[in-house]
Amino acid sequence: MRATGLRTMLGVHWRTHRSGTLVWILALIASMVGTAAAVAGLYTTPEKIHTYAAAVTTGSALVAINGRVEGIDSLGGVIQDESGFLMALLLPLLGISLVAKVTRREEEDGRLEAVLGGRVARYVPVLAGLIDASAAILVTALAFTLGITFCGVPAVRSALYAASLGGLAFVFAGLAALVAQITRHSRGVYAWSLLVLTVAYLLRGVGDVTKTWVTWLSPLGWAEKAAPFGAMRWWTLLIPLAVGGLLCAAAVLIAGRRDLGSSLVRGRPGSARASAWLRSPVGLATYIHSPAVLGWLAGALIIAGMMGALAKQFVGAVTGNPAMADAIGMSTAHPEDGFVAVTQLYIAIIAMGYAVQAVGSLRGEETAGRLEPRLSGTLSRMGWIAAHGLVIVTGLVIIVAVSSVVLAASTAWSMGTPLHLARVIGAGAAYLPAELLVGGLALALFGLWPRAFPAGWAVFAIVAFIAFLGPGLKLATWVLDLAPTTHIGNPPLGTVKALPLIVLSALAALLAATAAVGFRHRGVPRG
Amino acid sequence: MSTAQPVIRAERLTKTFGPVRALDGLDLEVAPGEVHGFLGPNGAGKSTTIRVVLGLIRASGGHVELFGGDPWRQAATLHERLAYVAGDVALWPGLTGGQCLDVLGATQGVLDETRRADLIDRFELDPTKRVRDYSKGNRQKVALIAALAADVELLVLDEPTSGLDPLMEQAFQEVVRTRREQGCSVLLSSHILGEVEALADRVSIIRRGKTVTTGTLAELRRHTRTHVHAVTVDEPAGLADAPGLTDWSSERLDGHIESRFSIDADHLDAVIGQLHHAQIHTLTVTPPSLDDLFLRTYDEEVPLHDVPGLEQPEEALR
Numbered sequence: 111m112r113a114t115g116l117r118t119m120l121g122v123h124w125r126t127h128r129s130g131t132l133v134w135i136l137a138l139i140a141s142m143v144g145t146a147a148a149v150a151g152l153y154t155t156p157e158k159i160h161t162y163a164a165a166v167t168t169g170s171a172l173v174a175i176n177g178r179v180e181g182i183d184s185l186g187g188v189i190q191d192e193s194g195f196l197m198a199l200l201l202p203l204l205g206i207s208l209v210a211k212v213t214r215r216e217e218e219d220g221r222l223e224a225v226l227g228g229r230v231a232r233y234v235p236v237l238a239g240l241i242d243a244s245a246a247i248l249v250t251a252l253a254f255t256l257g258i259t260f261c262g263v264p265a266v267r268s269a270l271y272a273a274s275l276g277g278l279a280f281v282f283a284g285l286a287a288l289v290a291q292i293t294r295h296s297r298g299v300y301a302w303s304l305l306v307l308t309v310a311y312l313l314r315g316v317g318d319v320t321k322t323w324v325t326w327l328s329p330l331g332w333a334e335k336a337a338p339f340g341a342m343r344w345w346t347l348l349i350p351l352a353v354g355g356l357l358c359a360a361a362v363l364i365a366g367r368r369d370l371g372s373s374l375v376r377g378r379p380g381s382a383r384a385s386a387w388l389r390s391p392v393g394l395a396t397y398i399h400s401p402a403v404l405g406w407l408a409g410a411l412i413i414a415g416m417m418g419a420l421a422k423q424f425v426g427a428v429t430g431n432p433a434m435a436d437a438i439g440m441s442t443a444h445p446e447d448g449f450v451a452v453t454q455l456y457i458a459i460i461a462m463g464y465a466v467q468a469v470g471s472l473r474g475e476e477t478a479g480r481l482e483p484r485l486s487g488t489l490s491r492m493g494w495i496a497a498h499g500l501v502i503v504t505g506l507v508i509i510v511a512v513s514s515v516v517l518a519a520s521t522a523w524s525m526g527t528p529l530h531l532a533r534v535i536g537a538g539a540a541y542l543p544a545e546l547l548v549g550g551l552a553l554a555l556f557g558l559w560p561r562a563f564p565a566g567w568a569v570f571a572i573v574a575f576i577a578f579l580g581p582g583l584k585l586a587t588w589v590l591d592l593a594p595t596t597h598i599g600n601p602p603l604g605t606v607k608a609l610p611l612i613v614l615s616a617l618a619a620l621l622a623a624t625a626a627v628g629f630r631h632r633g634v635p636r637g
Numbered sequence: 638m639s640t641a642q643p644v645i646r647a648e649r650l651t652k653t654f655g656p657v658r659a660l661d662g663l664d665l666e667v668a669p670g671e672v673h674g675f676l677g678p679n680g681a682g683k684s685t686t687i688r689v690v691l692g693l694i695r696a697s698g699g700h701v702e703l704f705g706g707d708p709w710r711q712a713a714t715l716h717e718r719l720a721y722v723a724g725d726v727a728l729w730p731g732l733t734g735g736q737c738l739d740v741l742g743a744t745q746g747v748l749d750e751t752r753r754a755d756l757i758d759r760f761e762l763d764p765t766k767r768v769r770d771y772s773k774g775n776r777q778k779v780a781l782i783a784a785l786a787a788d789v790e791l792l793v794l795d796e797p798t799s800g801l802d803p804l805m806e807q808a809f810q811e812v813v814r815t816r817r818e819q820g821c822s823v824l825l826s827s828h829i830l831g832e833v834e835a836l837a838d839r840v841s842i843i844r845r846g847k848t849v850t851t852g853t854l855a856e857l858r859r860h861t862r863t864h865v866h867a868v869t870v871d872e873p874a875g876l877a878d879a880p881g882l883t884d885w886s887s888e889r890l891d892g893h894i895e896s897r898f899s900i901d902a903d904h905l906d907a908v909i910g911q912l913h914h915a916q917i918h919t920l921t922v923t924p925p926s927l928d929d930l931f932l933r934t935y936d937e938e939v940p941l942h943d944v945p946g947l948e949q950p951e952e953a954l955r
């Protein structure tokens with residue numbers, strides 16, 4: 111087949127998505143190279159590296175989370191281990207989002223139709239999307255190689271490490287392209303691809319902990335088995351290439367054969383009337399935000415449940431191993447509290463991500479043109495934003511509360527200790543002001559400069575990076591202080607002071623008020 | 638024209654988006670109970686005017702009143718009395734058409750249940766289908782029904798029938814007429830001249846953010862030209878330089894004189910008198926077509942002050 115219009119399509123993608131793609135790539139490179147540099151600055155002697163290696167390989171808890179790193183007793187190994195969790199999440203996400211943006215999203219919004227009406231063959235948009243994604247992945251991998259080598263790791267090993275991560279992103283790009291052909295909405299593409307990622311993560315964890323072949327079932331396992339800082343198995347790169355290639359081929363083939371806008375999963379008819387609840391401003395806001403609440407809640411529950419189930423191993427490893435306790439920021443005196451504290455921080459970051467996305471869907475309502483008719487009725491702008499604020503905050507509280515309960519229950523089950531419900535929920539609740547602050551910032555962007563809303567995601571990324579890796583990488587205090595999570599006091603291990611919580615809450619309220627005033631005084635819709 | 642307080646009054650409105658001047662001294666007045674056609678070429682500023690009138694965006698200058706109030710300050714209260722169909726209809730794709738109807742209805746105030754059911758029948762809408770499975774026309778119908786079924790004094794319709802088939806267009810016109818008889822005022826932005834001609838009591842034509850002309854259709858017709866084709870026995874005297882006459886041509890045909898010309902309405906009577914003196918054999922008078930008027934007013938090539946015979950409110954002010 112001749113790829114009619116491929117060049118046009120690549121040009122269209124480049125023009126319409128370049129800034130988003132560049133931001134993605136830069137953020138990834140910054141977090142990878144930042145981690146590598148911080149590790150290199152921290153583990154300056156073989157002894158220090160050895161202590162770290164000994165610490166994280168004791169017990170199976172950290173192995174389950176970050177993976178079993180071959181050759182951990184080296185600078186590269188420490189880098190791989192430190193960034194294990196984050197990269198296992200971000201690289202697949204890179205592949206998924208790059209592809210979803212230019213495939214199902216375009217089709218859903220009707221832009222694909224205009225393109226296919228021109229001199230562009232049916233399968234070409236998908237192909238072009240995959241070429242874009244592959245190019246972005248390649249650039250990322252090259253930058254990884256350079257950055258990590260620069261930090262003092264042998265170039266060949268950096269290259270293999272970066273290639274294994276690139277392969278991981280490529281598999282998920284292919285997967286997303288295929289899923290985009292069989293679901294109706296870009297939301298579905300994310301949902302299904304992230305589900306596969308979760309399963310891959312769990313398989314890799316089980317395989318690594320049990321030291322069995324199960325690891326080989328997971329794309330994350332393929333990247334790990336390349337062992338860039340150990341045996342250097344170059345041939346393992348063939349697996350993601352082959353699997354990703356097959357997924358891409360299937361996606362392109364289906365795209366060439368199916369009808370525009372059609373997919374295997376179809377919607378069914380529904381009710382002809384809206385309930386009184388749906389008609390109310392709060393009811394409609396609940397309808398709009400519930401997918402985000404459910405999605406992020408699922409993520410938080412997976413983390414809470416998984417960590418809880420591993421609680422015994424964690425606490426076992428930490429008791430009598432101060433080095434490990436130090437490596438993951440736990441205390442030997444109260445290992446269980448330290449464990450809950452670490453997990454609650456993870457849940458707080460997830461809740462924060464939800465808050466930013468929920469505010470983002472307000473912007474989505476506006477750009478889709480649904481805000482205009484909403485505000486041309488009897489609902490005032492204040493009423494609209496208040497209804498949404500109420501629903502968003504309720505969703506936030508639900509996410510924090512439910513995952514705290516699950517964390518408390520699974521920890522108690524795994525440890526065989528009594529349930530510390532109040533203590534665990536209290537720790538989760540203490541993070542609410544920090545989550546509200548970031549959500550409030552996103553809301554202020556929406557109210558004042560709606561076009562700058564993506565900056566809200568940048569803030570989230572910085573906070574998440576500092577919260578996850580800052581203490582481990584021993585970043586400067588002023589950097590750590592930038593993240594609102596730092597000021598909470600690491601409950602339940604540390605003590606929570608009232609003043610920071612009050613200040614954070616007051617700031618959040620101030621931002622929300624600014625947002626409301628800004629929204630009251632700006633034009634709608636603003637493109 | 639009624640002397641009661643206008644439903645919408647906009648004077649010398651301006652609106653700038655950065656360097657773009659979307660409105661540039663626009664005037665618009667909608668009287669109670671009338672259907673007011675709102676016309677202008679693409680990008681003329683119709684949707685922008687409507688948004689200012691609804692208080693969705695704030696004018697950069699000028700004065701706007703909605704039901705005598707300030708739409709920017711009292712948006713929500715004033716909105717109780719109107720229903721709006723936006724230029725680009727956007728609905729929640731996961732809801733059914735019926736659910737969207739109810740949600741929009743709740744947004745606008747109260748939906749008249751009998752009217753709702755009647756309109757769903759009339760527009761042949763399947764309310765159980767999901768919006769994402771609807772065709773464009775069907776999405777448009779949802780927004781239309783929600784507005785037309787609302788118990789309000791004013792309908793603001795921004796290109797409401799784009800995507801409707803001729804049968805539905807017919808139904809739409811009937812419903813608007815009925816609503817008008819019930820006392821509802823309508824601001825109707827449209828590109829479909831037939832629709833405006835069939836519905837509008839008065840029209841305003843805008844171009845590049847300025848009102849070019851406004852008036853009843855009869856008034857506008859008076860300002861356009863009548864085409865005349867006359868065959869007379871004798872040569873009509875003094876036609877060539879009669880006032881108000883243009884495009885004159887004359888030739889001899891089978892012993893008769895055949896004349897063609899166009900004439901503005903004010904001078905029609907005098908010219909017909911002259912033809913009568915020359916003994917009319919056959920006479921065809923083609924009434925002024927609105928299409929002509931619109932095409933002429935829309936034409937970007939013609940400077941605003943060159944549009945012949947049109948009232949020019951802003952010219953008068955200068």
Ligand SMILES: Nc1ncnc2c1ncn2[C@@H]1O[C@H](COP(=O)(O)OP(=O)(O)OP(=O)(O)O)[C@@H](O)[C@H]1O
Pocket residue numbers: 635636637654657658659677678679680681682683684685686724
């Ligand atoms: N938010 C905005 N930012 C910048 N320019 C805008 C904005 N909204 C409208 N414009 C510009 O203002 C002008 C008037 O636009 P408007 O949508 O009011 O035209 P219209 O008469 O409704 O046209 P159409 O018949 O195509 O619907 C156009 O030049 C448009 O590009």
Ligand SMILES: [Mg+2]
Pocket residue numbers: 683684685724795
């Ligand atoms: Mg318009």
